[in-house]
Amino acid sequence: MFTRERAGMRPDEYVDWRSKGFWWPEGTVDGATLAAGGHHLFDGTFTWPVLTARGTAITRNIRTLAEFCRRHGLEFAPHGKTTMAPTLLDAQLRAGAWAITVATANQALVCRRLGIPRVLLANQLLDPTALRWLAGEAERGFELLLQVDSVAGARAAADALAAAGGTRPLRVLVELGFPGGRTGCRDTAALVEVARAVAAAERIELAGVTGYEGGLPGVDEVEGYLDGFVAATRELSAEGLLPAEVLVSAGGSAYFDVVARRLAGQWLPGHTLRTVLRSGAYVTHDEGFYREHTPFRRIPGEGSLDAALELWAQVLSTPEPGLAIAGLGKRDVSYDEGLPVPLRLRRADGTTVPAGGLRVTRLNDHHAYLAVPPDAPDAPGPGDLVCFGISHPCTAFDKWRAIPVLADDDTVSDVLHLYF
Incomplete structure (x- = not known):
């Protein structure tokens, strides 16, 4: 298998x-x-x-989410921190995953040593030692996308690049959060400020916008957050801060149906959108929290886990x-x-x-x-x-x-x- x-x-x-x-x-x-x-x-x-x-359940689950993403025009970067199992990461990539998501610099290091070609680090990274290492690996062809939600985060990445030397830029995503949530800028004005700091920094390229909706209590709140996400992305476009191809990313394992409904498609005039889903727990599912919260309870015709x-x-x-x-x-x-x-x-x-x-x-x-x-x-x-x-x-x-x-x-x- x-x-x-x-x-x-x-x-x-x-x-x-x-x-x-x-x-x-x-x-x-x-x-x-x-x-x-x-x-x-x-x-x-x-x-x-x-x-x-x-094994048969894992195989079915990997196939089910891969097919869901293909149907909805989504790229998939499953969150590797769920399993940190090379065999499963390989299986997800062979099923069509665009990248592997990680949460920490150590997990990014593991992925690099495993030969995974593209990694999305779904946190702001401020450790100068790890940033310098990542800058050096990017110079050698490692494709890594970082998140930033502060001017300090953009400055830390720029300083690490300067210290590491080389010429290849790091690509970053600015993160939009919500009040009381985990990380991310709390409003559009703060997001624009961080995006401007990225644009002003040497050797940092703004690749797009990211967020995480999993901490919200229900579908209505997630829809409201994602509508704000779309509006904030359009504001960055109006400010001239986004590249021709824009990466937008969200999606845990509880609301990926809402993410597909709100973020898939080409809704940003003047840009090509690449929408990346980051669900992780789906790969093994469970008999508790995700049994009750899987989106397939809302969309049973789309599959099951x-x-x-x-x-x-x-x-x-x-x-x-x-x-x-x-x-x-x-x-x-x-x-x-x-x-x-x-x-x-x-x-x-x-x-x-x-x-x-x-x-x-x-x-x-x-x-x-x-x-x-x-x-x-x-x-x-x-x-x-x-x-x-x-x-x-x-x-x-x-x-x-x-x-x-x-x-x-x-x-x-x-x-x-x-x-x-």
Whole structure:
């Protein structure tokens, strides 16, 4: 399913005694060899807890968003910070992604070392050391787009270019935010001021306008923000600050339908627009936050996404009626956008039954408290395995060094190695 075409097998992509969830007490094995060995989730290759990824679900999700972007005339720069898994970044690029988005200078460095040709850094970068490095890499052909939302940000980039030497410019996007939001200029006047600072700086080119709507509470607020985004972009055009081809970018995983509706197309007279979507969590989706917030609930005719991540943990204790303790916790699973969701139980004899109303009520570092209904038809017992869905994949991936990819029959088809 997944191949390592871009940079080949890297020397740190192996499984050994340091790989949580894998039971490999002696020696090392690379992911390809492990996958070729016919190993199974329940044959002793793994211990608990272990986070797994369903390969068919990931493949469908990547194809679904690629097709959505093509239908709506969008370029796609999926946010790599969700997974930081080279195999998945390669798969997204092979499916037609225009670039990979990152959040930090370290993530940009990872992408450069992986051979990814174009990166969008979706934050203002002020660290002079990292900026000088990026300037040097741009001189060697690395295509990178930075965001700025202040005159200080434009000045920091210009100073780094001057210190690094060379002749190749850095391309930047000015960012429009909203009151109470994360980053970005709070109004059009501030955006124009930053764009003017970019225009006045040596070796910095204004490529376009960017924003992020994900912190807004609903569709109406997102539509209002994006309408303001369009108006602000038109104001920059009227001021003569935009190039012939303008890049506009937005889009998390909760409102990409609204971004397509408001930002796609050629709505800026005198310029060619390239609209770039940056969704990231879609690649594995989830059983919690994004199950409820995916745009495909509003536009079911456009497709659907499948939850790909499953965390398997063992029931350690049933110390009192109505309570079971499973061996997973905050060290293993995301909990910032909802607790894990019990999906099914696997008995010692291999039979599988639905989770029967089990509910996680709280997590410790290594323990999950499961409320067991008194009328549960299949109450868990010590030693049973529980399969959990997760909520918010972005804070699940970073807790693991390697994740086995499973085929539909629970055999290992690959191993994802993570670069956090």
